[in-house]
Amino acid sequence: MSNTKQYELEVIVNPRLKHSYISISKEKKVVVKTPSRSQKFVEKILEEKASWIAKKLQQTESIKLLDETPLHTLEFLQSRVEHYSSLMDLQYSALKFRKMKRRWGSCSSKRVITLNKELLKLEQKLIDYVVVHELAHLIHMNHSRAFHALVEKHLPYSQTLRKELQTIRIA
Incomplete structure (x- = not known):
């Protein structure tokens, strides 16, 4: 062997x-x-x-592990969702936070956005990417070109952020 x-x-x-x-x-x-x-x-x-x-x-x-110390609060995450929801003119039905093993966030067909509590340990630019990504799913429940164009419209450097996020392992 x-x-x-x-x-x-x-x-x-x-x-x-x-x-x-x-x-x-x-x-x-x-x-x-x-x-x-x-x-x-x-x-x-x-x-x-x-x-x-x-x-x-x-x-x-090249994968980085997250620090144990949170940089932000749940209120901060909520404020970022509210900010981009207003900016993108999108309404969600509920916002939830929980610890997830493999995902940074999700958006259900019932318009419920769930964010991973591990986001508290990330830089704001990466949090913003996840938030915009999940809000974009309110319009496009897939990862089509139209979906990525919408994300790119609100975060012009979203591809760079996506790649950076992929190098971080959720604890």
Whole structure:
């Protein structure tokens, strides 16, 4: 298994799984979840996915973890939503805050905007991007060109902010 010298490997065998899965943990460890106990089977998977693994490990090098200390308050987040809601002339039915594992925010078809409490730890420009992004979903419930044009209209540097946000891992 020559690939394991480049990274730490964890194999989780679960006979109830139908397929095998590869992921990269927060600790930059390659995790293989598989129904098979065969070491040759795992080696084959690692060999087949070697380029994907290398790409993902390289991407994790640029990922930043959030500081533990919040920079803002929930009232500040609410004020940013109200500011951009007014600016974009959009009305939402409710605004909620909760801790989410994978998303910075969401917008439901019932016009409820939910923001991740981890936003409190981000710079204002990144908060503004998430807010405008979610408000834009009130008009476009997808990520079409029209959606991105609307976001870009209110934040002309939104593509840069989006890329920056992608380099930050939610705790």
